[in-house]
Amino acid sequence: MLPLRSIAVFHAAARAGSLTRAAMELGVTPSAVSQQIAALEVQLGTALMTRQGRRIALTEAGQRYLEMIAPHVERIAEATLYVRGTLSSASLIVRATPSFATKWLLPRLPRFLDAHPEIELRVDATNEPTDFTREGVDLEVRHGEGEWPGLMAEPVAEERFLPVCAPGLVAAGSLRAEDLGAHRLIHSVKSQVKWAAWFAAQGLPLPASRRVLFDRSHMSVDAAMAGMGIALESTLMLGDALEDGRLVCPVAAPPEMRRATQWLVCPPDRLRHRRVQAFADWLRAEARTWERESLEKLKQAAKKLVCS
Structure with missing residues (x-):
């Protein structure tokens, strides 16, 4: 008889990387999780996990076993949700970073939902990259450099950092670059364009000014709007804050710093699914519109500074 309960518990623990987190997810005690994994190891005749402090690590046999069972456990979970009626065959699960989801994606989602009423959309906002072999995510907008072997990765848009x-x-436009050191600088610690690079582009050292650091771009943007200091952020994350005047660029002629940091990512075969292709096509169209409108707004703002 297959030890299905023990297999499910092992899968949850391996995915969580912690017996405690797996226990919380399953609604049982950590000792119950440990007992189920131990029973599975007895049945298989090999160790699957080792403890490393509060975390767990898979043995070579455990990693191999996980790779073999994970797709099937995920399919069973999806089938169960479908039969219960909580997941339809038209469900689309999209993962995105919290900052991108909050500042850019969410304001535009109504247009996708209106255009595709047949698709049941779930947005999973997290910075954890998707393991497409183990998780039921269809498509991801991932922050990074765009180099993930085996995955389709295309830039969402070219961003400008201001x-x-x-x-x-x-x-607006009242400071020179060398004047910024007199103000508190807001640092977005996970950004791919940081203050040190911005100052270096103008031949200046990073000033030893007051600073505050955030690990999420949306927090840096909100802190800047609250008057906490001057942030260096991507136009993709600023939303409508520049257009409606909640934020301004205090430097008259900021250097052109462009980069793509958000990528549309999924296994190539996922694009054969119509709902995945529909979302990808919609996202590309929205990004093209945003790039065109964003550039025009920046040009208009520059003209206003020259005329003032």
Whole structure:
């Protein structure tokens, strides 16, 4: 008889990387999780996991076993949800970073939902990269360099990185780059374009000014709008804050710093699914529109500074 309960518990623990987190997910005690895994190891005649402090690590046999069972466990879970009626055959699961999901994706989602009422969309906002062999995610917008072997990865859009702050803190275009050191700088620690690179592009050292650090771009943007300091952020993450005046660029002629940091990612065969292709096509169209409108807005803002 297959030890299905023990297999499910092992899968949950391996995915969580912790007996405690797996126990919370399953609604049991950590000792119950440990007992189920031990029973499975007895049946298989080999060790599957080892403890490393509070975390667990898979043995070579455990890793191989996980690779073999994971797709089937995920399919069983999806089938169970489908039969229960909580997951339809038209469900689409999209993963995105919290900052991208909050600042860019969410304001535009109504257009996708109106265009595709037959698709039941779930957005999973997390910075954890998807393991497409083990998780039921269809498509991901991933932050990074775009190099993930075996996956289709295409840039969402070309972003521009600008200093921004609340207009009540510093007026638009009123500072030179060397003046920024007199103000608190807001650092987005996971950004691919940081203050040190911005100053270096103008031949200046990073000033030893007051600073505050955030590990999420949306927090840096919100802190800047609250008047906490001057942030260096991507136009992709600024939303409508520049257009509606909640944020301004305090530097008259900021250097052109462009980069793609958000990527549309999935296994190539996923694009054969119509719902996945529909979302990918919609995202590409929205990104093209955003790039065109964003560039025009930046040009208009530059003209206003020249005329003022």
